[in-house]
Amino acid sequence: MSPLLDLLLLRWPELLTATWQHIYISLGSVALGALLAVPLGIWLSTREHISRMVLGVVGTIQTIPSLAFFGFVLPILGIGILPAMSVLFLYSLLPILRNTYTGIREVDPALIEAGRGMGMNSRQLLFMVKLPVALPVIMAGIRISTVYIISWTTIAALIGAGGLGDLIWGGMNVYDIWLIVAGTIPAALLALLAGFTLGRLEKTVTPRGLKAGYTSGEGEFNI
Amino acid sequence: MIRFEGVLKAYGSLEVVKKLDLHVLEGEFLVLIGPSGCGKTTTLKMINRLIEPTSGKILVNGQNIMEMNPVTLRRKIGYVIQQIGLFPNMTIMDNVDLVPRLLGWDREKRINRVYELLELVGMDPEVYANRYPNELSGGQQQRIGVLRALAAGPSIILMDEPFGALDPITRENLQDELKNLQSKLNKTIVFVTHDMDEAMKLADRIAIMKDGEIIQLGSPESILRNPSDDFVLEFIGKHRVNSCELEKVESIMKTNPVTTDPDRKGTEMLALMKRKGVNTVLVVKNDKQLIGVVTIEKLDNKQNLTYKAEYLADTGLPVITAGSPAREAFDLLVSQKLEYLPVVDQNRGLLGLVTRTSMVNALASVVWGEEELS
Ligand SMILES: Nc1ncnc2c1ncn2[C@@H]1O[C@H](COP(=O)(O)OP(=O)(O)O)[C@@H](O)[C@H]1O
Ligand SMILES: [Mg+2]
Numbered sequence: 001m002s003p004l005l006d007l008l009l010l011r012w013p014e015l016l017t018a019t020w021q022h023i024y025i026s027l028g029s030v031a032l033g034a035l036l037a038v039p040l041g042i043w044l045s046t047r048e049h050i051s052r053m054v055l056g057v058v059g060t061i062q063t064i065p066s067l068a069f070f071g072f073v074l075p076i077l078g079i080g081i082l083p084a085m086s087v088l089f090l091y092s093l094l095p096i097l098r099n100t101y102t103g104i105r106e107v108d109p110a111l112i113e114a115g116r117g118m119g120m121n122s123r124q125l126l127f128m129v130k131l132p133v134a135l136p137v138i139m140a141g142i143r144i145s146t147v148y149i150i151s152w153t154t155i156a157a158l159i160g161a162g163g164l165g166d167l168i169w170g171g172m173n174v175y176d177i178w179l180i181v182a183g184t185i186p187a188a189l190l191a192l193l194a195g196f197t198l199g200r201l202e203k204t205v206t207p208r209g210l211k212a213g214y215t216s217g218e219g220e221f222n223i
Numbered sequence: 224m225i226r227f228e229g230v231l232k233a234y235g236s237l238e239v240v241k242k243l244d245l246h247v248l249e250g251e252f253l254v255l256i257g258p259s260g261c262g263k264t265t266t267l268k269m270i271n272r273l274i275e276p277t278s279g280k281i282l283v284n285g286q287n288i289m290e291m292n293p294v295t296l297r298r299k300i301g302y303v304i305q306q307i308g309l310f311p312n313m314t315i316m317d318n319v320d321l322v323p324r325l326l327g328w329d330r331e332k333r334i335n336r337v338y339e340l341l342e343l344v345g346m347d348p349e350v351y352a353n354r355y356p357n358e359l360s361g362g363q364q365q366r367i368g369v370l371r372a373l374a375a376g377p378s379i380i381l382m383d384e385p386f387g388a389l390d391p392i393t394r395e396n397l398q399d400e401l402k403n404l405q406s407k408l409n410k411t412i413v414f415v416t417h418d419m420d421e422a423m424k425l426a427d428r429i430a431i432m433k434d435g436e437i438i439q440l441g442s443p444e445s446i447l448r449n450p451s452d453d454f455v456l457e458f459i460g461k462h463r464v465n466s467c468e469l470e471k472v473e474s475i476m477k478t479n480p481v482t483t484d485p486d487r488k489g490t491e492m493l494a495l496m497k498r499k500g501v502n503t504v505l506v507v508k509n510d511k512q513l514i515g516v517v518t519i520e521k522l523d524n525k526q527n528l529t530y531k532a533e534y535l536a537d538t539g540l541p542v543i544t545a546g547s548p549a550r551e552a553f554d555l556l557v558s559q560k561l562e563y564l565p566v567v568d569q570n571r572g573l574l575g576l577v578t579r580t581s582m583v584n585a586l587a588s589v590v591w592g593e594e595e596l597s
Contacts, residue, residue: 114308117273117381118322118371119298132312207312209355 003178011182015167019186022163026153026190029085030146033092038138041100042126051101062094066152070159084161088153092145099141103134136206143198150191154183224249224411225270225379230279232265232435240265241435242279249378250409254422256458257432263415266432267381270413271300283379298322301372301380301410305387307364309356315341315367316352322375340370344400362393369401373408382414386421398424419459431455470549475585476566476575482507485514489528489535492517505565505573506536513565513573516540542567545574549585552577 008015044051064072069087077083107130115125131138157165164183171179225247232240240262247253255263268274269281272293281288288296309318317324319340320333328336341348344366356364365385372380386394402425405412416422422429423443431439431446431454439451450456482505483492492504502519515536521527527535542565543552552564556579563578 108306108308110304110306110308111310113273113306114302114304115310117271117297117302117304119294119296119325121294124325129310129312133310207355209311209313209357 004181007178007182015182015186018162018164018166018183019190021161022150022153022165022187022190025081025085025156025161025163026088026150027146027194029088029153030092030142030149032085032089033145033149034096034142037093037096037141038100041097041138042104042131044097044101045104045130055098055101058094058097061090066091066155067158070155074159079160081161084153084156084159088149088156091152092149095145096138096141099144100134100138103137103141104130106137107133132207133210136202136210139198139202139205143195143202146198147191147195150194151187154187224251224284225413226280226282227266227269228280228282230266230269230276230281232262232269232274233277239435240269240276243435243437245430245437245440247411247413249411252405252412252414252425252427254426254429255413255415255432256417256419256422256429258458259417261432262435263417263432264383265435267383267413267415270379270381271297271302273297298326298375299377299379301375301377303365303368303372303380303382303385305384307356307361307368307388309364309367309371311356314353314355315359318356318367319371319374321371326375328375336374340373343404344370360393361389362397365389365397366400369397369404373404373410377410379411379413382412384415384417387416387418394421401425431458470585471545472543472547472549472552472566472577473545473574475549475552475581476577477581478575480505480565480573480576482573483517483532484508484510485531485533485536487532489522489530489532492532492535493519493522493528496522503563504532505576506532507573511572513542513567513571514538516565540565542571543577544569549577553582553585556582 040054044054066087069091070084073083073087077086111129111133112125115129120128153161153163154165154168157163157169164187167183168180168187171177171181171183225245227243227245230240230243231238243266245266255266257263265274269276270283270288272288275289283291283296283300309315310321313321316334316337319337320328323333323336337352338348341351346363346366351359351363356367359367368385369382372382386397389397398421405425414425426443428440428442429446430437433454439446439455446455447459450459481495481499481501481503483495485506485508487495495504496502496519504517506514506517508514514533515538517532517535517537521535521537541555541559541561543555545566545568552566555561555564556577563576565573566575566577567573
C-alpha cells in the first residue's frame with residue numbers, strides 16, 4: 001500500500017483537480033444531454049414516423065466506438081474540454097431519449113382516454129398525467145446515462161479534456177500501476193455514488209400511487 | 224337532449240355505425256346493448272367527440288357538437304370507462320375534483336364537492352380523500368370513477384361498460400347504487416353494456432344494436448313483449464322466459480282451492496280437510512267472496528270445533544289481485560314467509576291460490592323449459 005500512499009501524499013492536489021474536472025465534464029454532458037433528450041423524447045412520443053427515424057440515428061451514434069469517435073472530432077473541433085463534452089453529450093442522449101419516449105408511450109391508454117374524455121387539453125394531459133406517470137422511467141434513463149458517461153469521461157482525457165483519465169493515461173505511459181489505480185478508484189466511486197443518488201431520487205419522484213409493482217424502467221435500456 | 228341525425232362512421236370502406244338516428248331524452252337512462260364489435264363504443268364516443276362522425280349531425284341541447292370546442296364539450300359531459308382509468312399519481316381527492324379544477328373552481332368549493340360526493344356513496348371522506356387509487360378495491364375505484372364523472376355536475380353522463388370488469392356481487396352493488404343515484408340526480412345517461420341483466424335492471428329505454436344499426440329501441444318491457452326479430456329474440460332469450468314480471472299471477476295459480484261457506488262448523492271443516500288432504504281451507508261467502516282462512520292449527524282445540532267458519536276465519540291474510548305480475552306473488556311468499564297466497568279479483572272474489580309449489584313449478588319451467596313439465 002505504501003507506494004499508493006506516497007503517491008497520494010505527493011500528488012493529492014492534482015488528484016483533487018482531476019476529480020473535480022471529471023465531475024463537471026461528465027455531469028455537464030449528461031445535464032445538457034437531458035436538456036435536449038427529454039423534450040425531444042416528449043415531442044417524439046406523439047410522432048411515430050419521425051420517432052423511428054430519430055431513434056435510429058441516435059442509436060447509430062451509440063454504436064460508433066467511443067475511441068474512434070474522439071478521433072473523428074479531433075480534426076474538426078481540436079482538443080480540449082469542448083470536443084470532449086460534445087462527444088459525451090451525444091453519447092448521453094440515447095438512454096434518456098429512449099426512456100422518455102417509451103416511458104410516455106407506455107402510459108396506460110386508459111389514463112389518456114380518461115383524461116381526454118374529461119376535457120384535458122394536450123398540455124394538461126402531458127403535465128398532469130403523462131409526465132408524472134413516466135417520470136420514474138425518465139429518471140432511470142438519466143441515471144443509466146450518468147453512470148456510463150462518468151466512466152467514459154476517462155477516455156475523453158485522450159483529447160485533452162482533463163479529469164481522472166489524465167492520471168490513468170499518464171500511468172500507462174510511465175508504467176506506473178499506482179497512478180492508474182489512483183485514477184480508476186475515484187472514477188469508479190463517482191459512478192457508484194451517482195448511481196446510488198439518482199436511484200434514490202428516482203424513488204422519491206415516483207408517485208405514491210405508482211410505487212407498488214411498478215418497474216423502474218431498468219429494462220428499457222441496456223448497455 | 225342528445226340527437227343523432229343520420230350519423231355515419233366509417234373506417235375506410237367499413238361502416239361501423241350506419242346512418243344512425245337516435246334521440247336520447249332529457250333525464251333518460253338509455254342503454255346501448257349488442258354483441259361485441261357492433262358499434263356501441265363508437266356511438267358513445269361520438270357524443271363527446273373522442274371519435275368524430277364521418278357524416279351526419281349530433282346535437283347536444285340543440286347545438287351541433289361539431290361547432291363546439293371539443294375540450295369545452297367534454298368538460299360538460301361525464302365519462303366513465305370500463306378500465307376505470309383513475310390517475311395513479313393523484314389522490315382520490317385530486318381524481319374526483321379533476322374537472323372542477325380544469326374549470327377553475329375555487330379550492331374550498333372543490334373540497335366541499337368532493338366530500339359531498341364521497342358521502343353520497345358512503346365512503347368516509349376523512350378516510351378516503353387522501354388515499355391513492357391503488358389503495359382501493361376494484362369496486363371502490365369504480366365508485367370513484369363514477370363520482371369523478373359527476374363532480375362538475377354535468378347533465379349528461381356517458382358510461383362504457385363501467386361495471387364489466389367487476390366481480391358479480393360488486394357489480395350488482397354498483398348497479399343498485401347507480402340506480403339510486405340516478406333517481407336522486409336525474410341525469411341523462413347513455414350506458415353501454417353487453418349484459419342483458421344489467422340493461423333490464425337499469426334502463427328506461429334499451430337500444431339493441433347489431434352491425435352498426437339500432438334494430439330495436441324501446442322500454443325493457445316492450446322489447447321483451449314484442450321482440451322485433453329473431454336476433455332480438457335470441458339476444459334476450461333467457462329473459463323472455465325468465466320474465467316472471469311479464470307473466471300474470473293467474474297463469475301460475477291453482478284454480479280449485481278447497482273452500483267452505485261461512486256456516487260450516489269446525490268439525491265439518493276438519494272432515495273436509497281430511498278428505499281433501501289439506502291443512503287449510505278458504506272461507507268464502509256466496510260461493511265467491513273471500514272472507515278469510517282457517518288452518519288446521521285453529522281446529523286443534525275442542526271448543527273451536529263447535530264454532531262456525533265465519534268466526535274462526537283469519538281475515539287479515541295477505542292477498543294478491545289478479546293481473547299482478549307473478550314475480551310480485553313470489554316476493555310476498557318469500558318475504559312474508561307465507562305458505563300460500565289467495566288470488567282475488569277487484570271485489571275480493573276468490574279466483575285461485577298461489578302456493579310455494581306453484582312458485583317452484585314456475586321457476587322450474589324457467590330452468591328446464593315448459594315442455595318437460597307437462
Ligand atoms: N380505429 C379503428 N379502425 C378500424 N376499425 C375500427 C376502429 N375502431 C373500431 N373499429 C371497428 O369498429 C367496430 C365497432 O367497434 P366498437 O364501437 O368498439 O364496438 P363495441 O363497443 O360495440 O364492441 C368493430 O368492428 C371494430 O373493429
Ligand atoms: Mg366497446
